[in-house]
Amino acid sequence: MKWDTLDEEPCSLSRTVAVVGDRWTLLILRECFLRVRRFEAFQSSLQITRHLLSERLKKLVRFGILRRVPYSESPKRYEYILTQKGLDLYPIIMAMVHWGDTHMGDERGRPLLHEHKSCGKLFDPVMVCSECGEVLHAKQVHVHAGPGRRGADAA
Amino acid sequence: MKWDTLDEEPCSLSRTVAVVGDRWTLLILRECFLRVRRFEAFQSSLQITRHLLSERLKKLVRFGILRRVPYSESPKRYEYILTQKGLDLYPIIMAMVHWGDTHMGDERGRPLLHEHKSCGKLFDPVMVCSECGEVLHAKQVHVHAGPGRRGADAA
């Protein structure tokens, strides 16, 4: 497939996959949510090759998910900060973490626990319907073609 | 990185990424949720090479996300059905679709609309805290090391 035009497909999942749908990008984003911001920090915590890290950061900046912000004038040094568009990826990351906790855990228990500052409790992320607030299950969802649909594609 | 041992890392995101963290796998799962079940159907709707499709389906079966169920005895024919573990990936897929709808849309509008059968309305998926039910934002979450944590890894 021509992955470079995937972000123009009439399918929102394809468009998302085009941007964040590879292993390294997802791991980089995890680090971002853990407040990692600098090239060397990403590199040493992920053991990613410097070449790929450089490419992926550029791509995330290009798509407006990270901002490259100078933190030192001489020498010129930059750090990478999540934009609002990037912060909005949080549900994707949390959904993946939760699935891993549930289905890929081992006897030692969870690697990380999440505390919700607003209520002070350890929590799991739950996906609900924006209209009625009930927990969502795949089988209770029916899909309709929307205005942006064309041809035999899906979404 | 040795992606074949990623599912043993002390990080739930890594473990999830090991299983579903590549472009084709995510697109295959989208098709699964749209009720696609057969080899030829995946192949023609995704334009994935037969070789890769075969590999990915095997992997998803190996990890217990799909079940390979015979639907014809002679000739032997199988279809691929989501297990409960696979159905539980729904929040990940929906979170990605929603992000794509929000941030990668074009002037034509959404490709697909989702109706919640329980309440009959078109909805967006929303991620909330399991304890207090409030909408989750990255900045309101604090991360603690859990029992399965080891060394300098993250999750």
Place this chain on the structure above:
DNA sequence: GGCTATAGTTCTAAAATAGAACTGTCAAAC
């Protein structure tokens, strides 16, 4: 001048993917 820190770039070898052709089984059509 020599050492370190940071943020990259460049190079070659190994692995993954694309694209097309091929295999095998059986049913139905001729």
Place this chain on the structure above:
DNA sequence: GTTTGACAGTTCTATTTTAGAACTATAGCC
């Protein structure tokens, strides 16, 4: 009873990506 077609893969070579290591550039500190 031979041919055609559907289905579910496997095999092959060429291209693209990634891994791994070394190299470059700027500047502060001793």
